[in-house]
Amino acid sequence: MSEHDSTVGTASGEPSAETPLVWDHLAEVRGRLRQAEGLLFGTDFDGTLSPIEENPEAPEPTAENLRSLRTLQDHPQVRPAVISGRGLADLRERVGIEGVDYIGNHGLELGIDGQRETHADAASAEPKIAEICGTLGRQLDDIEGTVVENKGVTATIHYRMVDREQVETVREHVFEAVDELGDGEVEIHDGKESLELRPAADWDKGSAIAQLQEHVDGWQPVYIGDDTTDEAAFEAITPNGITVHVGDNHETAADYRVRSSAEAEVFIRWLVTDGLALLETVDDNVSAT
Numbered sequence: 001m002s003e004h005d006s007t008v009g010t011a012s013g014e015p016s017a018e019t020p021l022v023w024d025h026l027a028e029v030r031g032r033l034r035q036a037e038g039l040l041f042g043t044d045f046d047g048t049l050s051p052i053e054e055n056p057e058a059p060e061p062t063a064e065n066l067r068s069l070r071t072l073q074d075h076p077q078v079r080p081a082v083i084s085g086r087g088l089a090d091l092r093e094r095v096g097i098e099g100v101d102y103i104g105n106h107g108l109e110l111g112i113d114g115q116r117e118t119h120a121d122a123a124s125a126e127p128k129i130a131e132i133c134g135t136l137g138r139q140l141d142d143i144e145g146t147v148v149e150n151k152g153v154t155a156t157i158h159y160r161m162v163d164r165e166q167v168e169t170v171r172e173h174v175f176e177a178v179d180e181l182g183d184g185e186v187e188i189h190d191g192k193e194s195l196e197l198r199p200a201a202d203w204d205k206g207s208a209i210a211q212l213q214e215h216v217d218g219w220q221p222v223y224i225g226d227d228t229t230d231e232a233a234f235e236a237i238t239p240n241g242i243t244v245h246v247g248d249n250h251e252t253a254a255d256y257r258v259r260s261s262a263e264a265e266v267f268i269r270w271l272v273t274d275g276l277a278l279l280e281t282v283d284d285n286v287s288a289t
């Protein structure tokens with residue numbers, strides 16, 4: 001195995017190209033919603049609320065997704081959460097809707113009920129991540145298009161905008177820097193045209209959505225996302241959850257898929273226009289704890 005095969009993978013399940021399209025199974029989804037007193041709606045950010053962009057600084061949620069999220073947030077029987085690999089502060093700023101739960105850094109930074117909690121092991125790895133980012137920033141400075149995104153407890157080294165002939169060099173630098181400076185505490189995961197650096201810690205997007213479920217016992221969980229890191233969330237809410245993978249290019253544990261972030265937008269809108277009306281009617285004073 002070459003060093004570049006040694007990234008830690010998280011995808012699981014069946015090839016997503018064989019996963020059924022959610023559009024062909026809306027009757028099942030409707031059935032689940034009809035039996036639910038409320039909805040825990042979890043969504044990924046990049047590639048789901050926002051289309052993938054060349055520049056990692058550019059993404060914003062689409063206007064339609066923002067409208068949908070606001071409506072979900074305003075509904076007394078819905079608890080919406082955005083769960084991303086981005087840093088918590090960055091994520092909050094990009095979405096900007098009060099009252100939504102935000103989870104950053106792939107589940108290591110929790111922003112539930114407006115609070116902030118960081119996994120202790122992840123927090124202690126922060127200086128190491130900073131040192132690796134500093135070193136890589138200098139080493140990769142002359143490779144045009146490289147972006148070193150230091151997110152505090154994790155980092156992403158982007159090469160989407162790098163000349164294809166130089167991508168391998170970027171990856172080699174990352175593996176060397178982590179090997180030299182990570183003291184065995186920093187893992188490398190493959191991202192989309194990027195390498196994600198994370199401390200080994202037992203919180204992920206799955207533990208995040210599981211924690212949110214404790215606030216809304218019995219509510220129907222729904223999770224939608226496009227990346228390998230979203231697999232942990234799919235697994236955490238299986239078999240009771242409604243799980244939707246965005247795309248068709250890796251293995252997924254999700255029950256359903258949509259083909260693109262444009263279709264993800266349509267599905268989220270469908271939840272608002274059709275799904276909310278199906279939720280069981282409950283007393284006006286029902287609320288999450």
Ligand SMILES: O=P(O)(O)OC[C@H]1O[C@H](O[C@H]2O[C@H](CO)[C@@H](O)[C@H](O)[C@H]2O)[C@H](O)[C@@H](O)[C@@H]1O
Binds near residue numbers: 057083084149229
């Ligand atoms: O969990 P997510 O919300 O999907 O975040 C995963 C990473 O997304 C961002 O990088 C990716 O999206 C960029 C913008 O579309 C794209 O340019 C890049 O190639 C992708 O890797 C973000 O910058 C990372 O911090 C997130 O971890």
